[in-house]
Amino acid sequence: MKTIRLLVLTWFILAFGVDEGKSQRVDPSLRNxxxxxxxxxxxxxxxxxxxxxxxxxxxxxxxxxxxxxxxxxxxxxxxxxxxxxxxxxxxxxxxxxxxxxxxxxxxxxxxxxxxxxxxxxxxxxxxxxxxxxxxxxxxxxxxxxxxxxxxxxxxxxxxxxxxxxxxxxxxxxxxxxxxxxxxxxxxxxxxxxxxxYSTVETVTSDQFSEFQAVLEDLDIRFTNPSEDQLRVFGSTFAIGDQRTVVTTPxxxxxxxxxxxxxxxxxxxxxxxxxxxxxxxxxxxxxxxxxxxxxxxxxxxxxxxxxxxxxxxxxxxxxxxxxxxxxxxxxxxxxxxETLDRLPDENYRALGLASDNHVADFNDARYNMGTTGFPAxxxxxxxxxxxxxxxxxxxxxxxxxxxxxxxxxxxxxxxxxxxxxxxxxxxxxxxxxxxxxxxxxxxxxxxxxxxxxxx
Missing domain, CATH: 3.60.21.10 (Metallo-dependent phosphatases)
Structure with missing residues (x-):
């Protein structure tokens, strides 16, 4: 079987002049x-x-x-x-x-x-x-x-x-x-x-002290990675010259x-x-x-x-x-706005009932087109x-x-x-x-x- 395949391939190359090496190359003129x-x-x-x-x-x-x-x-x-x-x-x-x-x-x-x-x-x-x-x-x-x-x-x-x-x-x-x-x-x-990414919210020294005092008064648990930082609710707050938000990959x-x-x-x-x-x-x-x-x-x-x-x-x-x-x-x-269906959670979040549908959801979400994406x-x-x-x-x-x-x-x-x-x-x-x-x-x-x- 391999001999027959080899004979057929040889005949094809001789008959049509196929250069097997050149046929595999990308045309340089196209690449340039x-x-x-x-x-x-x-x-x-x-x-x-x-x-x-x-x-x-x-x-x-x-x-x-x-x-x-x-x-x-x-x-x-x-x-x-x-x-x-x-x-x-x-x-x-x-x-x-x-x-x-x-x-x-x-x-x-x-x-x-x-x-x-x-x-x-x-x-x-x-x-x-x-x-x-x-x-x-x-x-x-x-x-x-x-x-x-x-x-x-x-x-x-x-x-x-x-x-x-x-x-x-x-x-x-x-x-x-x-x-x-x-x-x-x-x-x-x-x-x-x-x-x-990480987020650090920078606040002034006075704001930092007041915030920490409120957390302590309310018995809300927080951590202090350093003297000028605290972590609470998944966020990091640090002392700085002014209010800023810094994100880092x-x-x-x-x-x-x-x-x-x-x-x-x-x-x-x-x-x-x-x-x-x-x-x-x-x-x-x-x-x-x-x-x-x-x-x-x-x-x-x-x-x-x-x-x-x-x-x-x-x-x-x-x-x-x-x-x-x-x-x-x-x-x-x-x-x-033209999805076929939405799950129950989408409707209930906007106070809609089981007889409401996608158009009702859009009207409620976007306040009849006056807010959000449409506006x-x-x-x-x-x-x-x-x-x-x-x-x-x-x-x-x-x-x-x-x-x-x-x-x-x-x-x-x-x-x-x-x-x-x-x-x-x-x-x-x-x-x-x-x-x-x-x-x-x-x-x-x-x-x-x-x-x-x-």
């Missing part, structure tokens, strides 16, 4: 050409995208399809309600029809992150079912696994122009969603890749994730490190203090770019050592970032403003369109203002933003 990414923010999908034909929607889809690799944060679970909802969620228990995952493939996306505050909404089974549907759709995904080691792993996309690694984590999550280790005597805990998590990045850098042409982080500074549009520390450490470890998402608004952009750091790109798809214009304004590389070096970043339909009906808003005119300039002006603290200059040309590097 520009490599463009399309990067989206949060994607909470509950309705089909592929049925719509508006020109400004399809123009955006073609932009994504034209990239060499496209990424979005998949903030949705896919199942048919086989699992039960957990006692805690990421805010709303998210779930969509498994068929909708194919709309991301239709739109041109190749890679999705999975670590976010909704990963564990329907427990481990919900996570596993989502993994199954995402894999069947052919999307590269990272950030979850059957153990902490697997959740931390880089996953790889193969393209004609090079290999791309994706490493996903979250700093915002219910604790039951966090993956864990094993010592060999128990099974590891499935879940997401966590980046934990967990050193163990940082180093373990950095090790994954260093490994991925030696196995791929590009490394995307992405985080889901709601935590903010003084405003929702400002990243918490631990995020720039962590993002720069990931670039130092070998990340080609750092992509943040989670707050559902735009945050600034930093160019650090010629690598882009996007602290938040806002939303790409935001359809959290906040910035939730519905975002960008798709398109960094372009040549020979591994960042050349420029194009920033396409998108409009998700602020002020339209709940069943209409949440789908992205190319933003134009005053709205496009407004979105870019917001991004310019938020990027100034990082020393980033964004130029507006015909309603599109550009960061020139070279």
């Amino acid at each position: 050409s520009d490599f463009t990414f399309a990067l989206g923010g949060d994607a909470l999908i509950t309705r089909k995208l592929s049925v719509y034909k508006e020109p400004k929607f399809l123009e955006l889809i073609e932009l994504i399809r034209g990239a060499d690799a496209a990424f979005v944060n998949l903030e949705m679970l896919f199942h048919d309600y086989e699992p039960y909802p957990m006692h805690q969620s990421g805010g709303t228990w998210t779930r969509a029809d498994p068929a909708l995952i194919h709309d991301f493939v239709w739109a041109g996306f190749d890679m999705v992150s999975r670590a976010n505050n909704h990963t564990g909404d329907y427990g481990v089974e919900g996570m596993r079912l989502t993994t199954r549907y995402v894999k069947e759709a052919g999307l590269v995904h990272a950030g979850v696994g059957e153990s902490l080691a697997e959740a931390r792993e880089a996953k790889f996309l193969e393209t004609a122009k090079g290999r791309v690694a994706l490493i996903s984590m979250a700093s915002t999550f219910p604790d039951h969603s966090r993956a864990g280790r094993t010592r060999g005597d128990t099974k590891p805990r499935p879940g997401l890749n966590p980046l934990r 967990d050193p163990v998590d940082l180093e373990e994730i950095a090790a994954v990045v260093r490994n991925a850098k030696r196995l791929a042409d590009h490394v995307i490190v992405t985080i889901h982080a709601h935590e903010s500074g003084d405003a929702r549009s400002e990243p918490a203090g631990f995020l720039p520390i962590f993002a720069r450490a990931m670039v130092d470890a070998g990340a080609t770019m750092f992509v943040g998402h989670g707050p559902h608004v735009l945050r600034g952009i930093e160019i650090y050592k010629d690598k882009p750091i996007f602290y938040s790109l806002g939303d790409f798809v935001f359809q959290n 906040n214009r910035e939730i519905w304004e975002a960008v798709v970032a398109m960094p372009r590389f040549r020979d591994g070096k960042l050349m420029e970043v194009m920033l396409q403003p998108i409009d998700l339909g602020f002020g339209t009906e709940a069943w209409e808003r949440g789908r992205p369109f190319i933003a134009e005119g005053e709205l496009a300039n407004k979105i870019l002006d917001d991004l310019i203002q938020r990027s100034e603290p990082f020393g980033t200059h964004i130029e507006i040309r015909n309603g599109v933003g550009f960061i020139r590097i070279r």
Whole structure:
């Protein structure tokens, strides 16, 4: 049998002139050409995208399809309600029809992150079912696994122009969603890749003394790690010149994730490190203090770019050592008001009864659309970032403003369109203002933003 196979292979090579060595090589001209990414923010999908034909929607889809690799944060679970909802969620228990995952493939996306505050909404089974549907759709995904080691792993996309690694984590999550280790005597805990952080609230000396005295009077137990610090209710308070909040990435998590990045850098042409982080500074549009520390450490470890998402608004952009750091790109798809079902806990928290349904929940949660997400214009304004590389070096970043339909009906808003005119300039002006603290200059040309590097 082996002799016959060898004769057939020899005939095929002679007949068609196949050079087995050359057929395995990537065309050098492709590797040396520009490599463009399309990067989206949060994607909470509950309705089909592929049925719509508006020109400004399809123009955006073609932009994504034209990239060499496209990424979005998949903030949705896919199942048919086989699992039960957990006692805690990421805010709303998210779930969509498994068929909708194919709309991301239709739109041109190749890679999705999975670590976010909704990963564990329907427990481990919900996570596993989502993994199954995402894999069947052919999307590269990272950030979850059957153990902490697997959740931390880089996953790889193969393209004609090079290999791309994706490493996903979250700093915002219910604790039951966090993956864990094993010592060999128990099974590891499935879940997401966590980046934990510590928080120290600084108060004046007088405030510190008064606070400590109140705790003692009320017989509330606390600890003193040092003379100028106390810990209570899971928080640390320290004496300082003024009232501040300082957050710092967990050193163990940082180093373990950095090790994954260093490994991925030696196995791929590009490394995307992405985080889901709601935590903010003084405003929702400002990243918490631990995020720039962590993002720069990931670039130092070998990340080609750092992509943040989670707050559902735009945050600034930093160019650090010629690598882009996007602290938040806002939303790409935001359809959290058209979920099919919600668990009893969601309704009862708002005083609703068993004869109330999703629309009633939305009206109660958002006070008939006058508060929360529907009333906040910035939730519905975002960008798709398109960094372009040549020979591994960042050349420029194009920033396409998108409009998700602020002020339209709940069943209409949440789908992205190319933003134009005053709205496009407004979105870019917001991004310019938020990027100034990082020393980033964004130029507006015909309603599109550009960061020139070279």
